[in-house]
Amino acid sequence: MPLFLSREQDRKRCLYDQGLGRRHDQIPRETRQPASRRQRGRDCPAPGTPAGTCMRDPGRRLRLLLVGGGHSHLEVLRRFGRGSLPNVELLMISAYAEHHYSGMVPGFLAGQYREESVRFLLEPLVSAMGGVFRQGSVASLHPADQAVVLTDGTRVPYDLVSFGVGSRPAGSQSAEVASHASVVKPMSRVVELHHRLLAAAKSESEGAGKAYHAGVVGGGAAGVEIVLAMDAFLRDEGRRRDLFLVEAGESILEGYPRGFRRLILRIFADRSIRVMTGTRVAGVEPEALLLAGGRRLEAHLTVWLTGAVGDPLFRTSGLAVDERGFMLVDDGLRSVTDQRVFGAGDCVTLENYPDTPKAGVYAVRQGPVLWESLRAAVLGGRPPRYRPQDGFLSILNTGDGKALLHYKGFIVHSRWAFSLKDWIDHRFMEKYKRLVPSSS
Numbered sequence: 001m002p003l004f005l006s007r008e009q010d011r012k013r014c015l016y017d018q019g020l021g022r023r024h025d026q027i028p029r030e031t032r033q034p035a036s037r038r039q040r041g042r043d044c045p046a047p048g049t050p051a052g053t054c055m056r057d058p059g060r061r062l063r064l065l066l067v068g069g070g071h072s073h074l075e076v077l078r079r080f081g082r083g084s085l086p087n088v089e090l091l092m093i094s095a096y097a098e099h100h101y102s103g104m105v106p107g108f109l110a111g112q113y114r115e116e117s118v119r120f121l122l123e124p125l126v127s128a129m130g131g132v133f134r135q136g137s138v139a140s141l142h143p144a145d146q147a148v149v150l151t152d153g154t155r156v157p158y159d160l161v162s163f164g165v166g167s168r169p170a171g172s173q174s175a176e177v178a179s180h181a182s183v184v185k186p187m188s189r190v191v192e193l194h195h196r197l198l199a200a201a202k203s204e205s206e207g208a209g210k211a212y213h214a215g216v217v218g219g220g221a222a223g224v225e226i227v228l229a230m231d232a233f234l235r236d237e238g239r240r241r242d243l244f245l246v247e248a249g250e251s252i253l254e255g256y257p258r259g260f261r262r263l264i265l266r267i268f269a270d271r272s273i274r275v276m277t278g279t280r281v282a283g284v285e286p287e288a289l290l291l292a293g294g295r296r297l298e299a300h301l302t303v304w305l306t307g308a309v310g311d312p313l314f315r316t317s318g319l320a321v322d323e324r325g326f327m328l329v330d331d332g333l334r335s336v337t338d339q340r341v342f343g344a345g346d347c348v349t350l351e352n353y354p355d356t357p358k359a360g361v362y363a364v365r366q367g368p369v370l371w372e373s374l375r376a377a378v379l380g381g382r383p384p385r386y387r388p389q390d391g392f393l394s395i396l397n398t399g400d401g402k403a404l405l406h407y408k409g410f411i412v413h414s415r416w417a418f419s420l421k422d423w424i425d426h427r428f429m430e431k432y433k434r435l436v437p438s439s440s
């Protein structure tokens with residue numbers, strides 16, 4: 001059954017929940033419209049939400065709101081552009097006007113790609129697909145009111161909403177980390193990091209024989225790629241450097257095969273990058289890390305890339321989340337609490353496959369499923385069932401023209417592995433860039 005009703009049915013909305021076919025008192029508390037709001041009408045600011053402007057048009061078309069310009073939403077946009085959802089207006093709200101593709105971000109930092117090659121400009125893409133783009137950060141979600149509120153207080157109502165906002169590194173919202181470390185999530189913040197590296201390379205005073213101390217906290221795949229990219233960039237700029245990778249756990253690249261980890265440790269050793277495992281960071285200062293046990297590690301630049309946690313907006317929404325704050329979704333990528341709220345990529349945990357890794361490859365595969373699920377919600381029919389694939393091809397860019405590849409026990413560090421990654425990544429970019437006439 002569709003989630004939406006004919007005008008006649010819509011008129012009876014006071015007695016019935018919107019399209020779920022159940023009386024208001026029969027539907028779960030979380031998905032109910034509060035009575036006060038039904039009397040006020042859809043667009044009045046709800047009590048408890050910050051005052052602000054309201055974006056709903058007086059004309060009644062169903063609004064599909066996409067929050068975040070990540071991988072799965074790119075595919076939803078592409079399919080929306082084919083025009084198979086009439087009477088639906090698509091609005092995308094994303095924190096930045098661009099979306100930087102994480103697969104190519106280490107290559108951008110290493111100086112292998114120009115920024116234009118690794119980012120999408122969201123406004124032209126959304127417009128070309130027949131939607132509307134607005135730059136903004138969603139601060140809170142109010143499922144009972146079917147609205148989100150942006151950090152500037154603007155309240156945005158929706159009929160269906162889908163989240164593709166990615167994850168946050170754990171601890172990145174602490175005041176010390178926020179003030180003194182670089183964070184590359186959302187991914188577009190990588191541009192700030194790039195500027196800091198450029199400044200480091202050009203700085204005369206720092207360059208006069210003194211090493212530039214920099215590194216990453218967090219020894220997952222992203223941390224490994226970023227520190228190798230920083231090393232490659234500073235080396236090419238002729239900058240003396242002392243780089244480190246700090247990891248609280250007993251080893252880096254947890255979950256990867258031992259042979260893969262051994263190989264990466266050899267690469268670090270060859271490039272004189274210090275790997276400090278079993279090391280906790282107790283504090284972050286402007287030019288140093290304070291390590292548990294009292295040691296001080298000089299750091300002109302620290303990139304904070306610890307394990308992923310969910311955006312706080314999910315916890316405060318009242319929707320079901322897992323222990324790390326990711327929204328819990330069913331096989332149709334719908335919130336298990338509210339069937340008008342969807343999500344894909346890093347920001348969700350699949351109720352039936354909770355150990356699915358937070359990796360872009362899964363976000364990409366979820367795109368078509370998310371689209372079909374949204375279509376089913378609008379037009380009726382069963383939502384599809386997403387089943388994550390077992391394992392995935394993992395290729396880490398080592399910043400030296402080579403990449404380290406792992407697939408089902410096969411491991412290689414070579415130039416052709418980089419060429420393969422480069423081909424896969426360019427193909428992904430091209431698939432969406434070509435939707436925009438003469439896109440950059």
Ligand SMILES: Cc1cc2nc3c(=O)[nH]c(=O)nc-3n(C[C@H](O)[C@H](O)[C@H](O)COP(=O)(O)OP(=O)(O)OC[C@H]3O[C@@H](n4cnc5c(N)ncnc54)[C@H](O)[C@@H]3O)c2cc1C
Pocket residue numbers: 067068069070071072093094095096098099100102103104105106136137138139164165166167184186187188221222223225226311344345346347358359360361362363395
């Ligand atoms: C350096 C690095 C390299 C990586 N390399 C790979 C790789 O090679 N292969 C791989 O599979 N995975 C890789 N990953 C993991 C990958 O980045 C994530 O799994 C992937 O980005 C998740 O995609 P997503 O669409 O869920 O979120 P994201 O790609 O993070 O996109 C989130 C979007 O939401 C927007 N946004 C965020 N918060 C808000 C908000 N509150 N309101 C509005 N908009 C918001 C952001 O601006 C962004 O457009 C890498 C990660 C990093 C950090």
